[in-house]
Amino acid sequence: MGQVQDRITETLTERFAPSHLEVIDESALHAGHMGARPEGETHFRIRITAEAFRDKSRLQRHRMVNEAVAAELAGPVHALAISADVPA
Incomplete structure (x- = not known):
């Protein structure tokens, strides 16, 4: 994981105490965009x-x-795709 991905993971974990969390770097899919x-x-x-x-x-x-x-959105992150759910 990179530094930005680590910060996002840490921030979301501290803020929401999620039962599931994936922070996926999809930057390679957007190269040149x-x-x-x-x-x-x-x-x-x-x-x-x-x-x-x-x-x-x-x-x-x-x-x-x-x-x-x-x-992160104000700095290095250009785009987020979010799926936010509640536990079943």
Whole structure:
């Protein structure tokens, strides 16, 4: 894992105590696209399951994740794909 991926993982773990978390660097799939950098860590897919999302709409869940990683979005991260669910 890279430094940005580590920070995102750490931040989401601390904020939401997820029962499941995947932070996938998909930067290689976007090479040459807007926002891509040669060193990568610009495009991520987040799959997170946490009790904190219960009774929240899909939009609210996405906003919660975006707010948690706002520092990365303001800097090195160009794009996030988010799947935020509640435990079954």
